[in-house]
Each structure stands twice: as structure tokens, then as C-alpha cells.
Amino acid sequence: MSTSRTGLQDIGAAPGAGVLETRLTGLSAEEFARDIWARKPLLTRRAGDFSDLFSAEAADELIARRGLRTPFLRVAKDGSTLPESTFTSPAGVGATIADQLDDTALWRAFADGATLVLQALQRTWEPVGEFGARLSAQLGHPVQANAYVTPPQSRGFDAHYDVHDVFVLQIAGTKRWLVHEPVHPDPLRGQPWTDHRSAVAEAAQGVAHLDTVLESGDVLYLPRGWLHAAEAQGGVSVHLTLGIHTWTRYALAEQLAQAALAALRDDPWMRSTLPLGVDGPDGEIDTVREHLIAAVTKADAAPLFHRARRGQGRPAPLGPLAQLAAVDGLGPDTPVRLREALAARLEGARLTTRVGWLDFSEADLPSVSRLLDGKARAAGELGVALVGRLLRAGVLVPAGE
Structure with missing residues (x-):
């Protein structure tokens, strides 16, 4: 059976613990790495309240008011994905792009039992993006986030496996999960479950490794390759899936x-x-x-690995107006810090980041090295000219941002 932890409404955490310990598992990072990571599922009951990350209201906001386009949403019912043309349309004067979400069409599909899948939420919903960035930094692997909104007594997808690890965070409602052992352990990104469709279907008919109902606040971790299917129970189910795109x-x-x-x-x-x-x-x-x-x-x-790793993530958001104000108002007392999620590395005299690279003189290298710890510092401590260059490059941001 899978490992299960219960009674974690108030998960204790050691000072400096990350979101893996404090919000997802209740295990120390060392325990999770040793006993669970990439090995077996982990069910954590009552891990916490995730309404600060996502909610039914957030789903409505994104669908009805944000002007989202495909592929930020897909729709699935009874194991099949609906054509995009069935839930997209132009949005009227000044917004005639044809692939914007049609909230009326989506309402009708949802009322008819379809699951709404909000994809890449790390790009469209700030709390999820910030949480995913923190988890990615802790795990050392890229993180993507999707939300699944399923009407009562409905399922979106048949039994399948993912080519990435997942943390499932039950936001609202309940959902029954059937989990079976892998038919193709540790699949690579180019080895989807459809390559083993018959074996997956056969294994899904056997005795489940885990048959459980997730309730609000529960978390389920599944390594890549583990078969799973889920069905909403008596009410609308909303869950958040954090996909960990593991390096191998x-x-x-x-x-x-x-x-x-x-x-x-x-x-x-x-x-x-x-x-x-x-x-x-x-x-x-x-x-x-x-x-x-x-x-x-x-x-x-190593250089190719780090380049590929940088390419799989995005830096923290950068506001052009706030950045221009920081450049225009730059002085010795201006507080600045390294922009988050840059994957910055100092290699000799070159700083490589997700927004490009910069070469520095020997005189500037000590100040650049100090910036890599992410702490806020006054521009005068580092050199106003150097700070100005890094602000213009999008490497530094105002410390208050």
C-alpha cells in the first residue's frame, strides 16, 4: 500500500523548511527524498488549506474575465478531449482573435459533465506561480501547474500515466482516485502512456494499489509512470496538479x-x-x-545541462513601469535585489541567467557575487553604475517589488 499520513492540519516545520515540508507532505526533505521521491505514492491527509493558491472563484475569474486563449484551457469528457473549436470564439470589437475562451460554451459543456482543465497556471495565476517557483527551487526540477474542475459524478480522463511526477492538491469537493502500479516504470518524456495503451487498460482492471477519496486539504504524490484515474463524487471537484518535470x-x-x-x-x-x-x-x-x-x-x-535547465523555466515577473521608475530614480540609497527564479550562475567573469548573459570586469565581480544570495542591498554598496546596468538588463529589481 502507499504511505499515508493523517492528522496534519497544522504541520510543524523546522526553521528554514520549504513548501515540500510545510504544505505538501509533513515529512522532512530528507525523509521524502529517502523514502518517497520517485519510488511510491504518498497520501497526506489534511495537509492544509489551499484556498490561498486557487479556488472555484479563481477558476471563474480566469474563464469569464481574463480573456484566456488556448492552450491555457482544454476540455475533457469520458476520456476524450473536446475540439478547441467547440469552446472558443472571437471576443467582439477590438478582441477578434478566434481562439479566446467562450464562457457560454464552457458553461454548457461543464453542465453536460465535461472537466475544465486550466493549464499552465504558473503563467496566469500569481499565487500558483509563486508557489510553483518555490517548490521548483526546493526540488531542483521544473514545475508546471494545472487545475482540474470536474462536475459531480464525472470524470475527464481514463486511466493513464504521466511522464512527470505530480502533487495533487484537493482544493474543493471530493474526488475518488484509483492508482495502479506502473506498466512502464519511470517513463521518459517521449514515452507517453498511449505507447502502452493495451497494457494500461489491462492493468487498470486489476486490484488498485490505492483506492481513496481525496477531500479538501488532502495531497497525493504520484511518481511518473503510476497509473491513475479520478472521478468527482457528490459535488464539484477542484484540484490543483503540480507537475514535476524531472531531470533524468x-x-x-x-x-x-x-x-x-x-x-x-x-x-x-x-x-x-x-x-x-x-x-x-x-x-x-x-x-x-x-x-x-x-x-x-x-x-x-555541465554548460549544456544548465542551459537546458534555464530554458525550462521563466524568471519572476518584471513590471516595465516599476523597472523604469527604478532606473530613473537610481541613487546610492536605492534598495535592489536579484530578480527571483533567474537561475543565475557566475562562471568566471560571465553571469548567465534566464534573460541572457553579461560579462564583468574583475573589479565588479565581488559585487556581482554578493548579489547572488538574493538579499536586498543599497545600490551604493555595490556601485551605482553596476546596479544601473543590471537593472536595465532585467537582472536586478527594486527590493520592494
Whole structure:
């Protein structure tokens, strides 16, 4: 059976504990990493109140008033996804883009038993975005957030598995979850459940590893590959899914291979043409393999890994008007700090971030290094000219923002 914790209405946490401990599991980060992470499901009863993150009212706000477009929402019913054309339309004068959400069409679909899936909430709903950024920073893996709004006695999707880990936070209502063991453990991102459709369907008919009803405040963690299906019970169910897009050893191998192949482009022998009349690679493959192994042995995949990792996330929001005001009003007493979620790394004299890179003089490097701890500092402590450059680059922000 899965691990289950109950009675966690007021989860205690050690000083400095992150959201994993304080809001999702009640376990220390060390306990979660050792016993649960990527191994087995974890059901945490009454983990807390998540209404500060999302709610039924938030769903209505996004659908009816924010002018969302696809793919920020999809609609599913009885295992099938509805065509976007059935719930989108132009929004009238000055907003004639055809793929905006049609709230009337969505109401009719919802009343008919369809599940509304608000996707990528880390981009459209600030509390979820901030929470996801904190969890991502703690786990070291990118986090995406979707909300699932399901009418009573309805289900959106058949049994399936995800290619990423998930934390399911039950916001409102109740939902019954059936969880089965994997048919393809630890699937990669290019190995969706549809590649094993028959095996998934067969396994879903067997005895469930976990058959439970999530109530408001419960949290369910599922590693990638675990089969699951869920159905709302007596009322509307709203739950938030935090998808953890885990980095794998295979991903590191991809980075090593890319770095090795990049190095081999500079090898004249590897660029040379195969001899005339060669029938297949048999006469050359062993030597090519030796060159490839040597290149992999020497390859440094770290720069590619960090570049790919930066590319999978976004920095904290930046207000252009507040930023301009900070630049115009910059003085020695102006408080500034590093913009959050930049994935900033100082490599020699170069600072690489999600918004680009900057090179610095030896004289500026100590101040740049100090900024990486994220603490607020007066511009005069760092150098007003340096701070101005970093504000214009979107690397620093006013400390009050």
C-alpha cells in the first residue's frame, strides 16, 4: 500500500523548511527524498488549506474575465478531449482573435459533465506561480501547474500515466482516485502512456494499489509512470496538479552525447568522407566508435545541462513601469535585489541567467557575487553604475517589488 499520513492540519516545520515540508507532505526533505521521491505514492491527509493558491472563484475569474486563449484551457469528457473549436470564439470589437475562451460554451459543456482543465497556471495565476517557483527551487526540477474542475459524478480522463511526477492538491469537493502500479516504470518524456495503451487498460482492471477519496486539504504524490484515474463524487471537484518535470540520467546522457558530437565537428578525420566503394559502415564503425568514446570521456556536459535547465523555466515577473521608475530614480540609497527564479550562475567573469548573459570586469565581480544570495542591498554598496546596468538588463529589481 502507499504511505499515508493523517492528522496534519497544522504541520510543524523546522526553521528554514520549504513548501515540500510545510504544505505538501509533513515529512522532512530528507525523509521524502529517502523514502518517497520517485519510488511510491504518498497520501497526506489534511495537509492544509489551499484556498490561498486557487479556488472555484479563481477558476471563474480566469474563464469569464481574463480573456484566456488556448492552450491555457482544454476540455475533457469520458476520456476524450473536446475540439478547441467547440469552446472558443472571437471576443467582439477590438478582441477578434478566434481562439479566446467562450464562457457560454464552457458553461454548457461543464453542465453536460465535461472537466475544465486550466493549464499552465504558473503563467496566469500569481499565487500558483509563486508557489510553483518555490517548490521548483526546493526540488531542483521544473514545475508546471494545472487545475482540474470536474462536475459531480464525472470524470475527464481514463486511466493513464504521466511522464512527470505530480502533487495533487484537493482544493474543493471530493474526488475518488484509483492508482495502479506502473506498466512502464519511470517513463521518459517521449514515452507517453498511449505507447502502452493495451497494457494500461489491462492493468487498470486489476486490484488498485490505492483506492481513496481525496477531500479538501488532502495531497497525493504520484511518481511518473503510476497509473491513475479520478472521478468527482457528490459535488464539484477542484484540484490543483503540480507537475514535476524531472531531470533524468538519460537527460544527462543526452547532454554528454551533444557535447561529444559538438567536439567531433572539429575533428578533421571525423569530417572526412568514407572511402569510395564502401558497402555499409562495417569497415569504419569500430574506429568511429573509438573516437566517439574518447569524445564522450572528455566532454563537459555541465554548460549544456544548465542551459537546458534555464530554458525550462521563466524568471519572476518584471513590471516595465516599476523597472523604469527604478532606473530613473537610481541613487546610492536605492534598495535592489536579484530578480527571483533567474537561475543565475557566475562562471568566471560571465553571469548567465534566464534573460541572457553579461560579462564583468574583475573589479565588479565581488559585487556581482554578493548579489547572488538574493538579499536586498543599497545600490551604493555595490556601485551605482553596476546596479544601473543590471537593472536595465532585467537582472536586478527594486527590493520592494
